[in-house]
Amino acid sequence: MSEKWICKKRAFKETWIDRLSSDVNLQISDGTIPGLFLRYYYRTKTISLFFSCRIKETGKRKITFMGKWSEFENVDAVYARAKEWRKAILKDRIYKSTDTTIPSEDVDVQSDPDALKRNELKRELIITANNKQVFDDAFMLYTEKYSALYKKPSTQHSDKLLYRVYIKPLFGKKLVQDIKERDLIDAYATWAKRTSFSTANKILSLVSSFWDWCESYGYMPRKSNLCGYVKRGTNPKYKPVVLDQDGYKRFFQSLEKGLCMKSRTHSRMFRVIKVLALTGCRRSEIRDLEIDEVSLAEKIIHLKDSKTGPRDVKLSDAAVKELEIAIKEAELIGSKYVFPGIYDKNQPVDNIRKPFEWILKDAGLPHMRLHDLRHSFITMGANLGENMNAIKDAAGHSRLATTEHYTHYADTETFKAVNHITEAICQ
DSSP: OOOOEEEEEOOOOHHHHTTOOOSSEEEEEOSSSTTEEEEEETTTTEEEEEEEEEOTTTOOEEEEEEEEGGGSSSHHHHHHHHHHHHHHHHTTOSOSOOSSOOOOOOOOTTTOTTHHHHHHHHHHHHHHHTSOOBHHHHHHHHIIIIIHHHSOHHHHHHHHHHIIIIIHHHHTTSBGGGOOHHHHHHHHHHHHHHSOHHHHHHHHHHHHHHHHHHHHTTSSOTTOOOGGGSOOOOOOOOOOOOOOHHHHHHHHHHHHHHHTTOSSSOHHHHHHHHHHHHHOOOHHHHHTOBGGGEETTTTEEEESOOTTSSEEEEOOHHHHHHHHHHHHHHHHHTOSBSSBOSSOTTSBOOOOHHHHHHHHHHHTOOOOOTTHHHHHHHHHHHHTTOOHHHHHHHHTOSSHHHHHHHOOOOHHHHHHHHHHHHHHHHO
16 A cells, blocks of 8 residues: 655745654655655655656656755755756756666677676766765765764864865865866875875875765765775885983983973973873873873773773873873863863864974984884883783783884893893803
């Protein structure tokens, strides 16, 4: 038994469409643009938009699915899409329908085994041709419908930053369907030149993930992802700079000068660096740390998110002391972050690279990355003979092999080991 449908005519407006509700199926024609109508399905409470036109050659009416109401920003966006399709159909620039019931050629599989594939490809091309999306609009849908569901908060934040800084300036205003292989190759070269191969690879991977999502939503044909054809580069192998005991002594002496306001940089920036050095944590884990994640009584940081997921960081007495000072300062200005931004308390502190370089210069230490403090922390523990499993847990590594990869023994330790071996051989 078919379900009951009620047909109406009413000018489309966001006010009543957003509140539309009924206990029967509804079909409501707009009246402003001939052929434009919506269908309300009472069982699923969904609203879908359609465009209907009569094929001149056959006299038959074809109904085209335009999309769900939630996919459009407002009624004007619906009108714009409908007008574009109507104009294209009148000029015969596109096929007369994007419905799945696209007429197909007569198929003789035995004489022409590829005919079925051609029909399917033709259908996909017709659908994508009428589902054109501006890159910026489609990426916003991608973040809402995919990233928010399947990616960690820290990864979502990183993706948004990469998109805003690197992807949007090049592709934001383009149609997704208009992006060619040469566009991606040129973009990759630009990204690699501005940053590094590793960052360019990360950006390209984000574009590839977005492209796969576009295929699943019908914005692009299946197996059309061009990112795999872009040749990726690799950075020269970097050897981490690891601080020994003398290096740590000079490092902390200069760091204390920064905390005592002997630099023009705010002392809060130096305290972030000090906590990084005392915990061996990743930069984002301390920079984005919130007050409710810290338990000073337990001497533990309960990280909600990290590279390996939620984890607990055990704190030394020295680290507890610095965090206690930082939390008091943050609570005084009313921020949820342990290290709030200098100019915006609602954001975590940023750009700590500058004070870090000031410390290195003042201490007379060689150039190193902030991440090298993590390498130094793990290596120092190994050189002191600490249990490697304990160091693995402190660092938040999921595998012991990763911790061992972070361990860089000093040359003096290597010479000491070589002498011990040769002494045993020569006896």
